[in-house]
Structures are given as structure tokens and as C-alpha cells.
Amino acid sequence: MQIEIRSLSYIYNPKTPFGKLALDDISLDVEEGDFFGIIGHTGSGKSTLVSHINALTRVQLKYNKNAVLKVCGIDLCAKKPDVKTLREKVGMVFQYPEYQLFADTVRQDVGFGPKNLGLGEAETEERVRAAVARVGLDYDEIAERSPFELSGGQKRRVAIAGVIAMRPEVLILDEPTAGLDPEGKKELLALFKRLQREACPTVVMVSHNMDEVAECCNKVAVMNEGKIAGVFSPRELFTRRELIKGMGMEMPSVTELAYYLAEGGVPVDPSCLTESELVDGLLNIYSGGDK
Amino acid sequence: MKDVVFGQIYPVDSPVHRADPRAKLLIMIIYIVTVVFVPSFMLYGIIALTLLAVILMSRVPPLKVLSGLKAIIVLAIVTFIFTVLLNDGAGKEAELATFGFFVEFGPFCICGSGLLAGGRIMCRIVLLILGPTLITLTTTPVDMADAVEWLLAPLKLFRVPVHAFGMIMSIALRMIPTLFEEAGRMMNAQKARGACFDHGNIFKRAGALIPVLIPLFVSAFKRAGDLADAMESRCYNGGKGKTRMKVLRFSVWDVLAMLFFAALLFFVLVCTYNWWGWGWTDIFKLDMIEPVVGRSVLG
Amino acid sequence: MNIISVKNAVYVYNSGLEDEVMALRGVSFDVEQGEFISLIGSNGSGKSTLARLLNGLYLPDEGEVIVNGKSTLTAKHKDMFDIRRTVGVVFQNPDNQMVASIIEDDVAFGPENLGLPSAEIKERVEWALDRVGMSEYRKGTPFRLSGGQKQRIAIAGVLALMPRVMILDESTAMLDPRGRKEVMDTVRRIREKEGMTVIMITHFPDEAALADRVIALSEGRVVIDADAHRALSDVETLRQYGLDAPLCTRVAYELRKRGVELDGNIITDRELREKLCRSK
Known part of the structure; x- marks a missing residue:
């Protein structure tokens, strides 16, 4: 088990009248090999939850007497958890990660993490080279350039390289495709899928975009108002349409289109997830009849 | 904040x-x-x-x-x-x-x-x-900023850009929380990459802040540019001929x-x-x- | 009469320098009063630059942009004022376009700059906030609002200028689905009630499908300019420029390619459903 969470709660502004339960008795398991999606509205608690995983938000021990939070074998409910090792094992790509670039050259920026881990020059250099290549950029061309003069998409890749250069066991992605155009989104999602296969077997992706979660993840936790409304496989989602719509969230758009067609009398299976599944389903009905 | x-x-x-x-x-x-x-x-x-x-x-x-x-x-x-x-x-x-x-x-x-x-x-x-x-x-503070601008108004006679001061105060009040939040986010992002802000002597700590301060400045300049575009689009031209919705009496x-x-x-x-x-x-x-x-x- | 007319506009960043970039390479089109246009194009195609040309924030290096009969190139102080109150722009980042810390003060910013009397400003602010459905928040601060609500305030700030054209420069790009829907519903309502001309820059194909006319930019040139049905149902041409058609259009395209007969251009789910039901 890479991440184990049992009855974790978190209160914003405790002891004031503005106190708000941001996490309400959360339990979750993320296993090695999972591409785990967490979906919910802005303010549903998903960001608070993942910042616990990286100890950027500490467990409020006072309100969490019986809680369990274990990440890569490190007990975060301990009085003094081993945060340094934890951050080595858990990499986190924040929303709009390109805004955190700071160094003079791409090489230095990507090397910031490995340096903080105390690695030597040679090891750092090797990791930087590998990480830049992994995100699909040409190291020799880009290494000595300033990160600020790159294009938006390149900047984001450099920032992601900065995280994977630390070779984390668990990679957390917070709205990784926000603000990109459809083409850029597609490329980045493909990159994450490849990363998971080749480099970092456990990925947790926080998103408000049901399509990308349904496309990449094998499990999807639906969050609403600080609670987990359920953990489903993408294919199960269509059976929970009422629940998801009821929380004001979108269904995967292919599922939703199929449902809409079925509702109007087109006899197609509404559980399809990808465009080609939907097309095949429709072809079975229509070309069969035509020919 | x-x-x-x-x-x-x-x-x-x-x-x-x-x-x-x-x-x-x-x-x-x-x-x-x-x-x-x-x-x-x-x-x-x-x-x-x-x-x-x-x-x-x-x-x-x-x-x-x-x-x-x-x-x-x-x-x-x-x-x-x-x-x-x-x-x-x-x-x-x-x-x-x-x-x-x-x-x-x-x-x-x-x-x-x-x-x-x-x-x-x-x-x-x-x-x-x-x-x-x-x-x-x-x-x-917003009302107070208005009052300060009013109090300084006589300085206009000496070509002091009182209106600009008022605008600066207003924008500062508006942007401080945003930038503060952003600084928090940047610190978290660098912490996640193993940065440490609470170790070593004062010089080391100041040095550790560079990866936070540089992006913060870059972003502040971008915001300033965006804000200038938005203000200009809404007919701002340095306060000439500007009236006010809230007339203080x-x-x-x-x-x-x-x-x-x-x-x-x-x-x-x-x-x-x-x-x-x-x-x-x-x-x-x-x-x-x-x-x-x-x-x-x-x- | 055309409210906006763009004639062969060229815009170059860092002109004459080493890192000179030609963002627009001769763009021409006309906008009539009351049209709903979506302007699409991949990142770096010049869409946002074009938005800034349309209200005189940037001036074209070649060609001209004529708003309400006045060229932005030759507009002096007062004419520029007229251009900016004719064409209002809502930008991408909701946090970077609010000037004041109290919502009603922010909405009042535009009319205050116009030099209107206090009573009229109040009236306009009330009206604008009502149009975007944010009246109850008028005394509050923007900080506690969601992205969608902030963007509605930004729309109110533009509405308070009573423009004839509203440009939305990727105003939904940073929002979550709920925020996007909020903003799109608001825009639609305003269009219906005020008959305003809307130019919406977006890279979401399903948003583009709401417009009557679609203009696509690629590498600084207009590559498609047609009514929305024709433009968005041409999957192949869109792909050629790195653009996507709406999901239902792509499905219809695949079906047709494999021999299913579907007539007409399909860009909404409803159209797809009707056509499929009919051909059963």
C-alpha cells in the first residue's frame, strides 16, 4: 500500500466562528500501480487532501485521535514524521507549475530538487538529463537556456521535469492540464501515462475535468464538501450518474453523449468511455441495418 | 491575510x-x-x-x-x-x-x-x-485610503500626483492578499522539491528564499501588466476627468x-x-x- | 454598418529586435452589430493579440482596425475613449483584472473613468451586477468568491461601460466546469437581453459551437471564417490547423466515414440525436 488514509479530518480556522470542516472523515487506499484520480469542485477539499500526502499540510493531531495517514511507509500521524524522506519519495506537480521556475538555466532549475536531496554533481547532472528527456524535451538544445524564454508548454514540461528528477515513488498532479489548449492537454496526458509506465508507478491526479480523469485513471475518488462520495472505476461512473450530477459535476463527455443519445431512443450502450467505443457501438446499430 | x-x-x-x-x-x-x-x-x-x-x-x-x-x-x-x-x-x-x-x-x-x-x-x-x-x-482600510487621498488633495497644487497615490493604495490593498497567497503556494512548491526555509543562519535562510522571491516577482510583473491592460480597456487614463460613485459627504x-x-x-x-x-x-x-x-x- | 472592421492587420512583437515575432500576418474580417462570433485557434495563433487590437490596446503595425467608424491608429484621446467604451474586453485571469477590493467599487471603475455623475454610476453598477446575477455580493470582497463568480464580476465591470461589443479573451480557460458554465450562461443571457455583439475567444470547441459564426486563426492568419455549422463540422480542416471539432461532430464524422448516412452539419448533441433517430 503506497498511501493509506483512515478517518482523516481537517478543520480550517479552528476555534473561530469561521471554522470549516475541509476534510470530513476521509478514508482512501492508493496501491502501487494505481493511476488514482480525485475529482471534485474547487473547494471540495481535494487540494487539502493531497497536501496532507506531501506533509505540506500537517495532520491536526488534536482533531485526529484515531486517524491513520501512511505514505510510502512513513507514518504522518507521528509526532515528528520524517518529512525529508517523505518529500524524496513523493513528488508533487502543482497547479500552473511553470510559475515556480526561478533559476538562470533549465539545467539549474531541474537540478534544484536533486541538489536539495544532497546528491553530487555527477548524479544530479545525470538525473537532470534523464528527466528533461522524459518530458519530451531536447536536453542539449534547452539545458543552458533561461526557463523564462521558453513557450508556455515547454515551461510546464520543464517544471514537471524538476519534480521527476527527484525520482519519486509517488507522483501527485494537481490540475496538471489547467489552462492548456486541447492539443497541449492531450500531449501532457500522454506524457503522464508514459511516466507512470516507465518511471513512477503510482500517480495521484487531482482534477475537475472528468474527461481526463476517465481517460487516465483506473480509480476515481469523487469528492464533495470534504467527503469522499465514492471510489469508482471509470466504467462504473455511468452507473452513478445521478450521484455525480446531483453534486453538480460533469460526467465524462463521451458517457454523457451516449446517455443523451440513449435517452432519445438511440439504442446505444451508455457505459462507453472512449470516442471509438461510442462510434463502434453506433456502427453496430446503424451499418448493420443499412447493409 | x-x-x-x-x-x-x-x-x-x-x-x-x-x-x-x-x-x-x-x-x-x-x-x-x-x-x-x-x-x-x-x-x-x-x-x-x-x-x-x-x-x-x-x-x-x-x-x-x-x-x-x-x-x-x-x-x-x-x-x-x-x-x-x-x-x-x-x-x-x-x-x-x-x-x-x-x-x-x-x-x-x-x-x-x-x-x-x-x-x-x-x-x-x-x-x-x-x-x-x-x-x-x-x-x-479601503475607506481609510479614500480619506488619506482626500486629505492629501491640496498637494495637487504642488503637482504631487495625489490621484496616483490613491490608485496605488487601492491596488496594493487589492493585490496584497493575492500575492501573499501566491507566496504561500510558491513556498509549498519549492518545499515539495526538498527546499528548506527554516534551517541555518539568517544568510542561509535569506538565500533559501530566492526560489520563492524570483517567481513571485515574475508573477507580480505579469499581474501588473495584465492589470494595466484591464484598466486601460476600462477607459482609465490616469484619473483625468474621473468622477466617483461614492461621493463622501x-x-x-x-x-x-x-x-x-x-x-x-x-x-x-x-x-x-x-x-x-x-x-x-x-x-x-x-x-x-x-x-x-x-x-x-x-x- | 459594421461595428468593427479589421483590414489586413499586421502586428509584430519586439519589432526590429532579434526576438521579433510576427503575431498577426494580415488579418481581415468585419463584425456586424449583433453577431455572436467565436474566435478559435491553438496557443500562439494570435487570438489574444487580436483581441487587444480590437479595442486599441495595441495598434496594428500595418493595416487598420476600424471601430464604429474610427480607426484605432489615428484615434486621439477622445476617440480612443469612444473605442474603448464601444468594445469591452473580459480577460483570462479573474484575479488580474480587478482594481478595487470592494465589488461594487470595482464595477464602478469604468463609469468613473468616463466621468459620469455619481447617481448614474450607481444606476449602472446596480444594473450590471443584476445582469450577471451578483447583486447580493456588491458590498463584499472578491477574495472569497469562486473563479466563476469573479469572472462574472469582471463581466459586470465591462457591462457598466455599456459597450456595444463584448470580447471574452479566453475568459473561461482558468475556470472549473461549474465556473465555465456560470460564465457561459451569463454571456448567453446578456446577449439575449441586451442584443450585444459578442466575440468569444476560446479553445473549447463546445463553447465555440454556441456562436453563430466561427473565425479560426492559425499562425497569425484567418484560416476559417464561416457560419458555425459549416466551420465546426469540417473536422479535417480543423485538424489541419491543430483544432478540435465538438465531440458529437467527431462522432458523426467517424460514422459517415464508415458508411452511415447522416445529412447536414452536426455541431450539437441534439442535432446528432435527431439525425440518428431519423436515419434509424
């Missing part, structure tokens, strides 16, 4: 909350000058009673106003102690003659005049803090309040300097016991 807009405001409705922020600003200035000129405990008492009346009128719990002293209490006590210890009044004999005691130890001493001086300084500090605290508890009560505080200042000044030699003003200085510098000292 999100509260920079409402600042410390205590959200109730009261005549003090509703008062024109310009009146409050002017009264605050008059009040500060008054407190600085007060010579005696009796007059401090009168001012304290006035302040108490305003606090009651504002419906802010008095304890809430007193908590404004928390930040300053140590400084006030230290000031009191030093004033007492370093003040030898009119000298040992005169002090002994007037107050009947004079304690010496090393370079320090405790004497009647010293204690009185210390007490006055304490009163002054406490009153200087409480007044403005009440203002911040009843006025939003002094009410009768604002004027009366200002007159009252101006009268209080005048009264304190008359008591202090006794320009016209009125005897009755001395009543308010009764507690100003001055040791008589006797012949024994001089002679």
Missing part, C-alpha cells in the same frame, strides 16, 4: 462605523496631537473618559479595543522602567523635600518626579494606541464631532500654556507636583 480589506474591522453598525472616514482621520490626527500635549493626569483622565464614551458609542467591546495594547505592552513597560530609573527629578534634596523619598542604586534612582514622568508616558502611550485602534476597528454629526475634538485640543493647549493667565485652568494641572528647587540646592 485575506482580511486586509476589512482589516481588523469589528462588524457592527454604529454611529462611529457610519461616520465619514475623512472625519475619523481628521479626528484621529487632532486626538494624537492632543494626547501629545496633555500635561497632567487629570487631563489624561478627561481624554480617557472621552475615548471611553466613543468606544461605548461604537458598540465595540472595550476589551477588544484594549487588546490593541497587546503588541505594545512590553514596550510601554520598558519605557516606564527606564524613564523612572534614569530620571533624578530636581535632585536628591529637592525630591526628598517634596516627596519624602529618594532611592539610589548605582547610576539609577527612583524618585517622585521620575515616577510621575513614567506614569505620564505610560498614559500617553496607552492613549496613543487606543485611539487609532478604535479607528481601525470601525473603518475599513460630511454629516452634521461628523462636523460636530470634529468641532468637539478641536475644542478639546484647544482646551488642553490653554491649560498647558495658560496664554491668557486664567487661574482656573490650573485646576486641571493640580497633580503636576513640581519639587521646589530650594535654596539649599542652589545655594
